[in-house]
Amino acid sequence: MSQLLLDVNGLTMRFGGLVAVNKVNLAVKNRQIVSIIGPNGAGKTTVFNCLSGFYIPSEGSVMFNGGEIAGMKDFQISRQGLVRTFQHVRLFSKMTVIENMLVAQHRHLNTSLLAGLFKTGSYKRLEQEAMDRAAYWLKQVDLLEFANREAGNLAYGQQRRLEIARCMVTQPELLLLDEPAAGLNPNETKELDELIIRLRDEHEISVLLIEHDMGLVMGISDHIYVIAQGTPLADGTADEIKNNDDVIKAYLGEE
Amino acid sequence: MQNSKFLSAIFAAGVTFVLACLMLGVKLNTEGTTLQVEGASTEQWTWIGLGIAVVFLSQLFSAQIDAFFSGLPKPQLAKVLPEASVMARLKPWLLAALIVGMLVWPFMVSRGSVDLATLTLIYIMLGLGLNIVVGLAGLLDLGFVAFYAVGAYTYALLSMYFGLSFWICLPLAAALAALFGFILGFPVLRLRGDYLAIVTLGFGEIIRILLNNWTAVTGGPNGISGIAKPTLFGLEFTRRAKEEGAMTFHEFFGISYSSSYKVIFLYLIAVVLVIFVIYLINRLMRMPIGRAWEALREDEIACRSLGLNRTAIKLSAFTIGASTAGFAGSFFAARQGFISPESFIFIESAIILAIVVLGGMGSQIGVILAAIVMTILPELAREFSEYRMLLFGLLMVIMMRWRPEGLVPMKRPHLELKQ
Numbered sequence: 001m002s003q004l005l006l007d008v009n010g011l012t013m014r015f016g017g018l019v020a021v022n023k024v025n026l027a028v029k030n031r032q033i034v035s036i037i038g039p040n041g042a043g044k045t046t047v048f049n050c051l052s053g054f055y056i057p058s059e060g061s062v063m064f065n066g067g068e069i070a071g072m073k074d075f076q077i078s079r080q081g082l083v084r085t086f087q088h089v090r091l092f093s094k095m096t097v098i099e100n101m102l103v104a105q106h107r108h109l110n111t112s113l114l115a116g117l118f119k120t121g122s123y124k125r126l127e128q129e130a131m132d133r134a135a136y137w138l139k140q141v142d143l144l145e146f147a148n149r150e151a152g153n154l155a156y157g158q159q160r161r162l163e164i165a166r167c168m169v170t171q172p173e174l175l176l177l178d179e180p181a182a183g184l185n186p187n188e189t190k191e192l193d194e195l196i197i198r199l200r201d202e203h204e205i206s207v208l209l210i211e212h213d214m215g216l217v218m219g220i221s222d223h224i225y226v227i228a229q230g231t232p233l234a235d236g237t238a239d240e241i242k243n244n245d246d247v248i249k250a251y252l253g254e255e
Numbered sequence: 256m257q258n259s260k261f262l263s264a265i266f267a268a269g270v271t272f273v274l275a276c277l278m279l280g281v282k283l284n285t286e287g288t289t290l291q292v293e294g295a296s297t298e299q300w301t302w303i304g305l306g307i308a309v310v311f312l313s314q315l316f317s318a319q320i321d322a323f324f325s326g327l328p329k330p331q332l333a334k335v336l337p338e339a340s341v342m343a344r345l346k347p348w349l350l351a352a353l354i355v356g357m358l359v360w361p362f363m364v365s366r367g368s369v370d371l372a373t374l375t376l377i378y379i380m381l382g383l384g385l386n387i388v389v390g391l392a393g394l395l396d397l398g399f400v401a402f403y404a405v406g407a408y409t410y411a412l413l414s415m416y417f418g419l420s421f422w423i424c425l426p427l428a429a430a431l432a433a434l435f436g437f438i439l440g441f442p443v444l445r446l447r448g449d450y451l452a453i454v455t456l457g458f459g460e461i462i463r464i465l466l467n468n469w470t471a472v473t474g475g476p477n478g479i480s481g482i483a484k485p486t487l488f489g490l491e492f493t494r495r496a497k498e499e500g501a502m503t504f505h506e507f508f509g510i511s512y513s514s515s516y517k518v519i520f521l522y523l524i525a526v527v528l529v530i531f532v533i534y535l536i537n538r539l540m541r542m543p544i545g546r547a548w549e550a551l552r553e554d555e556i557a558c559r560s561l562g563l564n565r566t567a568i569k570l571s572a573f574t575i576g577a578s579t580a581g582f583a584g585s586f587f588a589a590r591q592g593f594i595s596p597e598s599f600i601f602i603e604s605a606i607i608l609a610i611v612v613l614g615g616m617g618s619q620i621g622v623i624l625a626a627i628v629m630t631i632l633p634e635l636a637r638e639f640s641e642y643r644m645l646l647f648g649l650l651m652v653i654m655m656r657w658r659p660e661g662l663v664p665m666k667r668p669h670l671e672l673k674q
Contacts, residue, residue: 052560078562090557092550098672102543103550104561109543116542117535135672147672170561 003066005030005206006051006082006174011060011070013046013230020046022230023060027223028174028206033196035209035217037241038227039250044210045087047227048176051208052084053077065173079107083167084176089159093152097143097162100151101134104166137165141195157188164195174206175199181213189216196220218242226250264314271310275303357526361519369515369522371634373590376525377583378626382610383532383619384579389608390617390665391545392572393552394444395452398459399607401439402432402577404599406584408466411479411594421485421589425582432581433574435462440573444566459604467596478595484517485524485589492517521590528586532579536619539575540667548572549667609647613654615661624662 008026012019021043028034036044050057053074062070069077078084092100102109109130110116115123138144141161146154151162160180167175177196181189193216199205211217217224218238226233226241228250234241241247280303282293295303313320361369381403388396409428413419419427443454466473473479484492490504504520505512539545547568551558558565588594610629614621632650633643654661 054556054559074559075562075564078560083562084560086557086560090554090560092553092557094553094667095546095549096669096671099546099670102670103546103558103563106543106547106561106563113542113544116544117538131672148669166561 007063009061011050012058013050013055014058020230024232026225028208030206031200031204032222033200033207033220034223035211035221036225037217042227043230044227045178048084048178081173083170083172085163085167085178087178089163091151091159095151096148097151098134098147100166101169102130104169105130133169137169141165157184177209179210181211181216193220264311267314268307268311271307279303361522366515366518369518373522373525375627375630376529377587378630379529379623380532380583381580381607382622382626383536384576385607386611386622388572388576389611392548396455397452397604398455399580400599400604401459401462402436402580403584404462405432405435406581407588407594410585410588411482414483415479425585428585429578429581433578436574436577440570444569463596463599478593480593482588482592492520528582544571615664617665618663621661621663
């Protein structure tokens with residue numbers, strides 16, 4: 001069996017007496033789209049926060065690429081290749097689109113003070129490479145023509161796409177998307193759907209997704225986890241989840 | 256509506272009356288061992304009355320006055336200045352002319368003005384340094400003067416105890432100030448906003464009190480005097496060389512001695528230092544680190560999720576800002592020839608911060624203009640020196656009303672993607 005890209009075991013997060021996430025297990029393989037669904041307040045975003053290092057989990061292990069990342073600092077985790085987006089778009093709105101893309105590549109650039117002051121060859125080369133990479137990803141999400149616009153002036157759907165492009169330009173192996181379709185119209189959702197599949201098939205990365213749009217989730221997910229009140233409820237393929245009694249109960253209530 | 260306007264006008268007039276009475280209307284005179292209250296002259300009372308009337312009327316008709324001012328045509332800078340492409344071509348020439356002008360200017364004016372210009376340049380350096388921390392990285396630092404003091408004392412002490420020259424001490428002072436910035440920044444930068452401001456304020460005071468009380472080394476409140484002046488490749492600017500065999504400037508060039516050479520020389524050093532600092536900051540703003548400061552100011556959480564180490568980035572801003580202050584400090588010590596903890600009180604920090612805010616956070620031209628205004632204005636209004644703080648206050652109020660973003664709001668150099 002191939003090694004798991006992300007292997008989460010018994011992840012628990014407590015805030016004082018409140019157990020927000022209770023013994024959640026997740027497994028993501030290479031080139032896989034995995035979704036987490038669940039009613040509002042189920043603790044999905046808390047799971048994301050634990051995985052990306054914004055919270056330090058109270059218990060459990062998070063193995064990424066065979067190494068433990070629970071307890072690491074957020075920026076260290078994202079440097080390992082696990083990058084996330086946010087439920088509310090978080091762009092640098094006063095900066096241009098291309099500058100947003102360059103900030104994301106900060107660690108790939110030559111940040112040495114002297115190199116920048118004297119514009120050494122390696123500084124210029126890395127800067128140019130970063131520009132090319134940024135242009136490439138802007139093209140992938142159809143934003144190349146807006147490269148010199150202020151990010152805050154983009155339409156909402158474009159901001160969403162820019163956020164994904166900004167993550168991709170850091171060259172991650174696993175992308176965590178927190179409700180990427182929230183606030184998008186059906187057309188944009190369809191484009192997003194295609195983009196995520198392209199990320200998996202052409203760019204060979206894995207995507208872990210939180211989403212409420214069931215059409216999107218059921219259509220693209222290789223595997224689905226259901227969480228309710230912080231506790232894992234079920235997991236399986238789209239068809240298995242659709243016919244799972246517990247899941248239906250959690251969403252629709254008992255008769 | 257009309258009624259409330261009238262009430263507020265009366266209230267404003269009343270406040271003016273009370274304030275004016277306390278500050279201008281009565282005077283305390285010492286008569287032997289007692290104090291006597293003395294009223295002001297009739298002329299002064301007339302002025303106070305006039306002032307109150309003006310405040311009353313301006314409050315009452317504030318709507319009309321505002322309407323009048325907003326009706327005035329705004330000066331259209333864009334129309335006066337040539338087009339952007341022409342400007343881009345003209346810019347290097349303008350800059351060159353400005354630099355040449357600054358280098359030639361001191362030979363044509365009085366010694367006093369050159370001296371004042373040197374002081375202004377010191378404040379420009381300080382303003383630019385704090386601008387990195389406050390304007391670019393968005394960290395409110397109320398103890399900036401501490402790094403200025405570190406720079407000044409580094410030069411003074413090294414020169415006094417080890418006889419090191421100004422030119423060796425200049426980078427040393429910057430490095431030591433940067434080190435202090437680093438040491439302070441490390442524990443402090445996890446704080447945000449107001450908390451950071453309070454801690455830096457405390458740090459500023461700690462440095463001053465340390466200098467004041469460490470009498471054995473720093474001379475305490477008496478300060479350090481007789482600090483050596485900078486030399487030009489070993490040539491001194493004194494009447495006679497201090498050491499045997501050393502040459503002075505006028506002997507070397509075979510001209511008669513004039514004390515203004517020294518003043519002009521100091522001014523020229525300051526010009527060079529300021530140009531260096533401006534160049535440095537200009538480069539920084541276009542470098543990855545400058546972009547990271549900006550990004551961190553806008554959204555810290557997004558930065559963390561993208562793999563930016565926020566502590567390192569904030570620390571770099573703090574350290575680079577501090578080293579600029581160290582530069583300014585060692586130059587200040589060399590110019591004054593005498594320093595004491597008195598020069599590094601909190602008011603200095605406040606003035607530097609006022610320069611940054613007045614100029615427009617993050618804007619270099621704005622900060623330079625504001626530094627000029629803040630140092631030259633008090634000199635021009637010498638007769639009003641008692642009311643200096645009052646004038647500052649007035650200036651701030653006017654700024655808030657007229658240009659809340661500062662004299663020249665920041666315009667960031669945007670990076671463009673060429674297609």
